[in-house]
Amino acid sequence: MKSTVAAIALAFSVFVGLPTTSSAGSEDIVVEDAWARASIGTNRPGAAYMTVRNTGPDPVTLVGLETPLAMMPDIHETTTDANGVSSMGPVGEITIPAGESVALEPGGMHAMLMRLQIKMVEGETFPLTLNFADGGTLTVDVPILGIAARGPER
Amino acid sequence: MSRRTLLTYGAAIAGVAALTLFIGWWRVDGPGAPEPVAQRPLPLTQMEFQMTDQGGATVGPASLLGNPSMVFFGFTYCPDVCPTTLSDISGWLDDLGDDVAEMNVVFITVDPERDTVDGMAEYVSYFHPAIQGWTGTLDETARAAAGFRASYEKVAVEGGDYTMDHTAxxxxxxxxxxxxxxxxxxxxxxxxxxxIRRVLATTGEQTS
Incomplete structure (x- = not known):
């Protein structure tokens, strides 16, 4: 199982590792504290969290996600209204101003991993590619923690 | 325009104005007013619903009497809010240790179409052992939510799936x-x- 994930990860990273042209800004993006929760099977959507930091002088726009793990990865946001009702919906593009960062964390934004193709197993990692408006991409290895995990530090 | 026509128009305008006022009253303060959303839950003794717990036993609000309780709504296909709530609660329970030995902690699904008894059993098994998972029919789920003044709604997402908005x-x-x-x-x-400690303390005073 682990080797299958690794093989897919490798194949995928080779694929996304092809030279990306006209990168302006996205090469200054750093992803920190990425983590995800293990899944029960593949029927339920998964979620991944991280901090996306823009270390460069120009704003950078995150336009989408890709991963071999899920057919429909997308950034969603949870909002809770004055009556305590929580709802969730797609965020769309996220522009990160120069020198700032965007946090994907429980109860706020998260990488929603819809249509899981592979069960998310605690202790493994999976590659998640961030696609930017300038055509640049960044692939990070996301560690999978337990279902009851609360954050990147355990 | 004759005097009679003017009178007719006047009466019509007055009639429309009165009707408008009446409709306004009906919808805002009268019987047509929307139910206030953020109400206090009923006492458990006034609730009526029947569900199945993670072990297959029939349960309802009366099952919770005799010990303090913590009840919340969610669904297991929820990737963010629900695991976060369940792990938050697991952390609180760890902090409280033996003090919560007698406390009822119940997770009620608002998505009984996908959350079967077995599904709930597996899901809650990953969190604090005190957490129970209840599921019921659509009707009983609606009755339970009404008693707690909780709301929930099925929302379609891209690709034909759905998610649930719910009181968290x-x-x-x-x-x-x-x-x-x-x-x-x-x-x-x-x-x-x-x-939680306050509820546990009140319960201790009442029983001693």
């Missing part, structure tokens, strides 16, 4: 079933744990 607060009840407060979604542990 945690409801506290004392051993007699009286509503004893709410812990908001993602409330910090330093606020949540004292609220």
């Amino acid at each position: 607060s945690v409801f506290l009840f004392d051993a007699e079933g009286q509503f004893a407060g709410t812990i908001d979604y993602h409330e910090p542990r330093e606020f949540a744990v004292p609220k």
Whole structure:
């Protein structure tokens, strides 16, 4: 199982590792504290969290996600209204101003991993590619923690 | 324009104005007013619903009487709010240790179409062992939510799937079933744990 994930990860990273042209800004993006929760099977959507930091002088726009793990990865946001009702919906593009960062964390934004193709197993990692408006991409290895995990530090 | 026509128009305008006022009253203060959303839950003793717990046993609000309770709504296909709530609660329970041995902690699904008894059993098994998972029919789920004044709604997402909007607060009840407060979604542990301790303390006074 682990080797299958690794093989897919490798194949995928080779694929996304092809030279990306006209990168302006996205090469200054750093992803920190990425983590995800293990899944029960593949029927339920998964979620991944991280901090996306823009270390460069120009704003950078995150336009989408890709991963071999899920057919429909997308950034969603949870909002809770004055009556305590929580709802969730797609965020769309996220522009990160120069020198700032965007946090994907429980109860706020998260990488929603819809249509899981592979069960998310605690202790493994999976590659998640961030696609930017300038055509640049960044692939990070996301560690999978337990279902009851609360954050990147355990 | 004759005097008679003017009178007719005048009466018509007055009639429309009166009707407008009446409709306004009906919809805002009268019988047509929307139910206030953020009401206090009923006492458990006034609720009526029947569900199945993670072990297959028939349960309802009366099952919770005799010990303080913590009840919240969610669904297992929820990737963010629900695991966060369940792990927050697991953390509170760890903090409280033996003090919560007698407390009922119940996760009620608002998505019984996908959350079967087995599905709930597996899901809750990953969190604190005190957490129970209840599921019921669509009708019983609606009755339960109405009693807790919780709301939920199915929302379609891209690709033909759906998600559920739902009340994410945690409801506290004392051993007699009286509503004893709410812990908001993602409330910090330093606020949540004292609220639970307070309910546990009140219950101790009443029984001793």
